[in-house]
Amino acid sequence: MASTETESDAVPVKDTDDLAGLEAGLDALDSVQTGGPPLRQVLVQKVLPPIVAVALVLAVWQLLVWAGVAPAYKLPAPSAVWGEVREAWLQGTLLDSIWTSVSRGLLGFLAALAIGTPLGLLVARVRIVRAAIGPILSGLQSLPSVAWVPPAVVWLGLEPSVMYTVILLGAVPSIANGLVSGIDQVPPLFLRAGRTLGATGLKGTWHIVMPAALPGYVAGLKQGWAFSWRSLMAAEIIAKAPDIGSGLGQMLEAGRTNSSMPQVFLAIFLILIVGIAIDLLIFSPLERWVLRSRGLLVSR
Amino acid sequence: MATTLAKAADGAEAAALHAARIEHVSKSFAGPAGQQLVLDDITLDVAPGEFVTLLGASGCGKSTLLNLVAGLDEPSAGSITTDGRPALMFQEHALFPWLTAGKNIELALKLRGVAKNERRERTEELLGLVRLKGAYDKRVHELSGGMRQRVALARALAQESKLLLMDEPFAALDAITRDVLHDELTRIWSETQVSVLFVTHNVREAVRLAERVVLLSSRPGRVAREWTVGIPQPRRIEDTAVAELSVEITEELRREIRRHGQH
Numbered sequence: 295m296a297s298t299e300t301e302s303d304a305v306p307v308k309d310t311d312d313l314a315g316l317e318a319g320l321d322a323l324d325s326v327q328t329g330g331p332p333l334r335q336v337l338v339q340k341v342l343p344p345i346v347a348v349a350l351v352l353a354v355w356q357l358l359v360w361a362g363v364a365p366a367y368k369l370p371a372p373s374a375v376w377g378e379v380r381e382a383w384l385q386g387t388l389l390d391s392i393w394t395s396v397s398r399g400l401l402g403f404l405a406a407l408a409i410g411t412p413l414g415l416l417v418a419r420v421r422i423v424r425a426a427i428g429p430i431l432s433g434l435q436s437l438p439s440v441a442w443v444p445p446a447v448v449w450l451g452l453e454p455s456v457m458y459t460v461i462l463l464g465a466v467p468s469i470a471n472g473l474v475s476g477i478d479q480v481p482p483l484f485l486r487a488g489r490t491l492g493a494t495g496l497k498g499t500w501h502i503v504m505p506a507a508l509p510g511y512v513a514g515l516k517q518g519w520a521f522s523w524r525s526l527m528a529a530e531i532i533a534k535a536p537d538i539g540s541g542l543g544q545m546l547e548a549g550r551t552n553s554s555m556p557q558v559f560l561a562i563f564l565i566l567i568v569g570i571a572i573d574l575l576i577f578s579p580l581e582r583w584v585l586r587s588r589g590l591l592v593s594r
Numbered sequence: 595m596a597t598t599l600a601k602a603a604d605g606a607e608a609a610a611l612h613a614a615r616i617e618h619v620s621k622s623f624a625g626p627a628g629q630q631l632v633l634d635d636i637t638l639d640v641a642p643g644e645f646v647t648l649l650g651a652s653g654c655g656k657s658t659l660l661n662l663v664a665g666l667d668e669p670s671a672g673s674i675t676t677d678g679r680p681a682l683m684f685q686e687h688a689l690f691p692w693l694t695a696g697k698n699i700e701l702a703l704k705l706r707g708v709a710k711n712e713r714r715e716r717t718e719e720l721l722g723l724v725r726l727k728g729a730y731d732k733r734v735h736e737l738s739g740g741m742r743q744r745v746a747l748a749r750a751l752a753q754e755s756k757l758l759l760m761d762e763p764f765a766a767l768d769a770i771t772r773d774v775l776h777d778e779l780t781r782i783w784s785e786t787q788v789s790v791l792f793v794t795h796n797v798r799e800a801v802r803l804a805e806r807v808v809l810l811s812s813r814p815g816r817v818a819r820e821w822t823v824g825i826p827q828p829r830r831i832e833d834t835a836v837a838e839l840s841v842e843i844t845e846e847l848r849r850e851i852r853r854h855g856q857h
């Protein structure tokens with residue numbers, strides 16, 4: 295809609311009583327119509343492509359096995375990995391291992407959330423705190439948290455607390471930094487509008503700053519989860535002890551020591567699938583909801 | 595109103611006569627060439643229920659003056675007294691996109707301390723006032739530009755301030771919508787008895803809306819001249835009387851602007 299500077303371009307309306315009708319007409323002409331795409335379109339455009347891609351990868355894998363590019367102890371057949379799934383299922387270790395890792399991952403993530411959120415808020419809002427620990431926090435993000443496993447084992451012993459420590463060190467900086475960048479990107483106009491409405495201090499933080507920063511915060515949570523999961527797997531592979539329990543990382547390491555390549559493959563797949571599933575079930579819907587409710591999601 | 599009560603006694607006394615009293619206000623900012631004077635000795639009163647437009651070219655500091663009146667910034671010299679905290683409307687609608695239209699208005703009520711069970715009803719009333727009944731659950735991005743500014747107006751009115759500050763609120767709208775919103779604003783102003791201090795660079799708009807037009811000179815901003823607009827409301831932007839006064843004011847405005855090209 296082009297804005298015209300000369301007022302004479304405006305359509306003259308003689309009858310002022312008709313203002314309500316005129317306005318209703320303008321509103322109807324200008325409003326954005328929103329609605330979801332039909333189910334069929336969603337299936338064809340969103341669901342089908344990844345299924346086809348996975349099927350293609352499986353086909354190529356099977357072809358490579360048939361072509362004999364590597365001996366079976368290096369490259370197991372898809373059927374061998376499937377056999378491993380069935381065996382682990384029948385022994386009851388499959389769900390156990392998955393649950394052990396997932397519960398650790400989510401619990402650690404929640405703890406990281408509880409620590410990272412106030413930390414991010416402090417760094418973003420208190421200038422001296424930002425000057426003091428802002429750079430360290432950003433720097434920590436680029437330090438692979440697997441580096442913390444050896445010292446954590448020395449400090450804490452081979453205990454489950456090692457896992458949580460490593461998750462926290464991996465996820466807290468991501469979550470805090472996500473919140474900081476979310477707050478930094480809050481348009482100053484919202485802060486001014488909030489102040490004129492009386493939202494200052496803690497009220498301003500709660501009613502204006504936090505909700506305005508939500509997109510950046512959610513992006514930080516998503517990344518925080520990815521970091522949590524990666525750190526946990528690294529920790530599980532390195533730290534083995536009867537007390538620690540057996541997660542997916544331990545399953546992978548056990549496969550290597552037993553020279554069971556199907557088990558190694560299975561563990562890798564499970565780690566991948568769990569990571570993707572948590573993202574798809576929790577973080578992506580959360581992100582989409584936040585963006586869509588603000589009209590920031592352009593349908594592709 | 596809580597903020598009014600918090601004001602000093604002399605402030606309350608002045609408030610009986612003035613919705614806003616701006617006395618010898620100057621404002622300077624630290625610029626690349628030292629202190630830069632943006633507003634120079636501005637004195638201006640807004641009477642209760644009065645509609646005043648501040649008119650000026652770029653650099654006259656009209657938005658700066660509104661920020662000072664709104665309490666978002668402090669004057670370098672002089673004093674500003676208002677009857678309670680004024681409401682402020684911006685050129686951009688400044689609605690919060692994480693809230694629905696209705697919830698935006700409710701937030702203003704909540705921050706003012708309105709009880710929870712009264713908020714919904716009051717919000718519906720305000721939506722009715724700006725003729726947006728049924729828009730409560732609409733998301734901000736689902737509304738047209740004109741509808742957003744009306745919700746923003748309703749949110750500003752929810753503050754129940756005696757003074758409504760408007761910073762070029764219709765500048766980004768198309769001409770047709772702007773024309774309709776002029777009519778709406780005039781109607782709402784006469785219904786609510788709120789005082790309005792309206793900033794614009796559009797001479798016709800200033801004359802269409804105001805009882806009094808204040809022309810500011812630029813760099814630094816000073817009160818150059820004032821006109822009392824005697825044309826009865828409701829006016830239309832294409833009325834001959836509006837056009838005639840606009841021509842006179844535009845001449846004066848151009849004279850002010852030309853002065854800056856001479857040195």
